[in-house]
Amino acid sequence: MKRILIAVSVEAEREAVLRGAGRDPRFDVRITGAGSALAAARTAQLLAGGGYGLAVSAGIAGGFPGKAAIGSVVVADAIVAADFGAETADGGFLPVDELGFGSARIGADRQVAERIAAAIASAGIAAAVGTVLTVATATGTAETAAKLAARYPEAAAEGMEGFGVATAAAAFGVPALELRAVSNAVGPRDRSAWRIGEALAALEKASAILPEVLT
Numbered sequence: 001m002k003r004i005l006i007a008v009s010v011e012a013e014r015e016a017v018l019r020g021a022g023r024d025p026r027f028d029v030r031i032t033g034a035g036s037a038l039a040a041a042r043t044a045q046l047l048a049g050g051g052y053g054l055a056v057s058a059g060i061a062g063g064f065p066g067k068a069a070i071g072s073v074v075v076a077d078a079i080v081a082a083d084f085g086a087e088t089a090d091g092g093f094l095p096v097d098e099l100g101f102g103s104a105r106i107g108a109d110r111q112v113a114e115r116i117a118a119a120i121a122s123a124g125i126a127a128a129v130g131t132v133l134t135v136a137t138a139t140g141t142a143e144t145a146a147k148l149a150a151r152y153p154e155a156a157a158e159g160m161e162g163f164g165v166a167t168a169a170a171a172f173g174v175p176a177l178e179l180r181a182v183s184n185a186v187g188p189r190d191r192s193a194w195r196i197g198e199a200l201a202a203l204e205k206a207s208a209i210l211p212e213v214l215t
């Protein structure tokens, strides 16, 4: 039996995933920390132990307005390191793919992502398939939100760990997914508007459908 690693950044996310999917012995829900570097290092440590068939970056996230509302869930069809590249002299941005020394995009299995999103939606939680951005700095202004939306029109959400988990998974030949429940809008920072409880409840419900969908 291959195990499924669910990598989350904090204890509250781990508890939500365990409430949803904890009854399935295949699921190994681990706190791999906040940020892409820590998530990559800890995911790699875990995968090095062997026996995993899938790695999932899961947690709460910012949702792009009009793409993913608070309380909804986004399942990634691509995981993109949004700020991995070079700034140009005129303030533009060149993704690392155009610089010729790497890629900022890791694809996920779109059919699996669609199956998961459909199952979540049929459990009564709004769910969408889209690109999930990984950022080192959570977006805090309308200007940055607009830049990201223009640069990545397929982006539905942003988190801070997905690209790290997916990079580690790729190094071990393990497929990766990302599942994010939206706690706040990507835009001007207003911590008082974050709906963490709502997002964790959505994460729990989304996790509850994983055992039947990830067979």
Ligand SMILES: O=C(O)c1cccc(C(=O)CC[C@H]2O[C@@H](n3cnc4c(=O)[nH]cnc43)[C@H](O)[C@@H]2O)c1
Residues within 6 Å of the ligand: 009, 010, 012, 013, 034, 035, 059, 060, 061, 062, 063, 135, 137, 138, 139, 158, 159, 160, 161, 183, 184, 185, 186, 196
């Ligand atoms: O304070 C709490 O109770 C609490 C419970 C669960 C999670 C948290 C976090 O702060 C998790 C941080 C984690 O969330 C992701 N995140 C959420 N919103 C955004 C965003 O707008 N932009 C980028 N990342 C976001 C991210 O993956 C963080 O690591 C607190």
